[in-house]
Amino acid sequence: MTKPAKSEQTRAAIVESAMRLFLENGYDRTTMRAIAADAGVSVGNAYYYFPSKEHLIQGFYDRMVTAHRAACAEILASDGDFTTKLTGVLTAWLEVSSPYHAFASQFFKNAADPDSPLSPFSTESGNARDGGIAIHRKLVDGVKVDSQLREDLPELLWLFQMGVVLFWVHDKSENQRNTDVLVRRSTPMIGKLLQLSRVPGLRSVTREAAQLFRDIGLGTLGKSRGPAGHSNG
Amino acid sequence: MTKPAKSEQTRAAIVESAMRLFLENGYDRTTMRAIAADAGVSVGNAYYYFPSKEHLIQGFYDRMVTAHRAACAEILASDGDFTTKLTGVLTAWLEVSSPYHAFASQFFKNAADPDSPLSPFSTESGNARDGGIAIHRKLVDGVKVDSQLREDLPELLWLFQMGVVLFWVHDKSENQRNTDVLVRRSTPMIGKLLQLSRVPGLRSVTREAAQLFRDIGLGTLGKSRGPAGHSNG
Numbered sequence: 395m396t397k398p399a400k401s402e403q404t405r406a407a408i409v410e411s412a413m414r415l416f417l418e419n420g421y422d423r424t425t426m427r428a429i430a431a432d433a434g435v436s437v438g439n440a441y442y443y444f445p446s447k448e449h450l451i452q453g454f455y456d457r458m459v460t461a462h463r464a465a466c467a468e469i470l471a472s473d474g475d476f477t478t479k480l481t482g483v484l485t486a487w488l489e490v491s492s493p494y495h496a497f498a499s500q501f502f503k504n505a506a507d508p509d510s511p512l513s514p515f516s517t518e519s520g521n522a523r524d525g526g527i528a529i530h531r532k533l534v535d536g537v538k539v540d541s542q543l544r545e546d547l548p549e550l551l552w553l554f555q556m557g558v559v560l561f562w563v564h565d566k567s568e569n570q571r572n573t574d575v576l577v578r579r580s581t582p583m584i585g586k587l588l589q590l591s592r593v594p595g596l597r598s599v600t601r602e603a604a605q606l607f608r609d610i611g612l613g614t615l616g617k618s619r620g621p622a623g624h625s626n627g
Numbered sequence: 628m629t630k631p632a633k634s635e636q637t638r639a640a641i642v643e644s645a646m647r648l649f650l651e652n653g654y655d656r657t658t659m660r661a662i663a664a665d666a667g668v669s670v671g672n673a674y675y676y677f678p679s680k681e682h683l684i685q686g687f688y689d690r691m692v693t694a695h696r697a698a699c700a701e702i703l704a705s706d707g708d709f710t711t712k713l714t715g716v717l718t719a720w721l722e723v724s725s726p727y728h729a730f731a732s733q734f735f736k737n738a739a740d741p742d743s744p745l746s747p748f749s750t751e752s753g754n755a756r757d758g759g760i761a762i763h764r765k766l767v768d769g770v771k772v773d774s775q776l777r778e779d780l781p782e783l784l785w786l787f788q789m790g791v792v793l794f795w796v797h798d799k800s801e802n803q804r805n806t807d808v809l810v811r812r813s814t815p816m817i818g819k820l821l822q823l824s825r826v827p828g829l830r831s832v833t834r835e836a837a838q839l840f841r842d843i844g845l846g847t848l849g850k851s852r853g854p855a856g857h858s859n860g
Contacts, residue, residue, distance in 0.1 A: 506739030
């Protein structure tokens, strides 16, 4: 591990101040001036790193992906089976994200706006999206699965993770316990479906699903394109 | 067909004016005063029918469900198979909603806020949600499917419809062509999965899915409860 450069430390300090203030005062009511003051940097310096509050959120997304990757490095490097690894990847995401649940619920309306650069499907979120899909690509490495399904599987699993995130944002159970239940019990089903994807009767269904996924523009998610339809609309 | 009462006509006129003004000027910037003026009623009268703009959106949701129910009455009464009916129900929804796509994209961030009464999962949206689920309950009538799955199937299909809506809102292809492709090609897969749900190997997966669906609080959606977790959080 090399020590992060000074500029990386400054970036991280600004993002941390921003997240704390967003959480305390709301995203809309927090100014760049307040964030800079809290982080102990000049307003000019804050704007140098993050030209807008939206860039700050992208910085937050990037940090979350880095934290997620670190949190699941061990399980991904292990010789566990697919289901164990997928459970590990998604519970690692829940652990890393747990401190931000209140913020995420309050902030979600911004990310859910299809025209917002803060949408997980936007061009601007391409970096964080690629990072997230790369985790699932590593997970899929060496899994026995119908070959036609393999290519799209990282994007499909990332989309499933987005579904989990959608549920988590709405989850009002204590400590988001219901999302934990959802993850731990849905992953064995996905593992089983992948095994069944090599059985002739079901294989046609999973192949059709993968082809459909490409045809409606979701197959390009991992290529930092914009939302579905941009590529062939 | 009986003629709608005068009060129903007034309600409808107010909702129509509201939708047009929301579309033209945005939800946030449209006032009740402007809506009343456009509908040719007094401000007091408009407030009598709709105490707030949020109530207007609930009125819009209710109207959409009524229009959707009318648009798929014929296909639901026919002797088509499950896949044909599900395709009919979802394409009817797309047809009815198509004029509002621009509004829905712009408005979506409000409905996506988990704490908003405008969320499809909120207590306040219970009326529209029950109406939507009732359409799927009619659809499921007489379908051959694993008995343990049958009970939850209307809610599961409605959730699938919400997934289609989520995709549709993000769909930037011409006339939302990609959503049409998604519906026409995913419904035969669902039909096939339901057939397979009676085969021992897959049945355990669909039963686990249905049980999980109940355990994380989604089984109460059709009972006008609040979002997942409220009932057992």
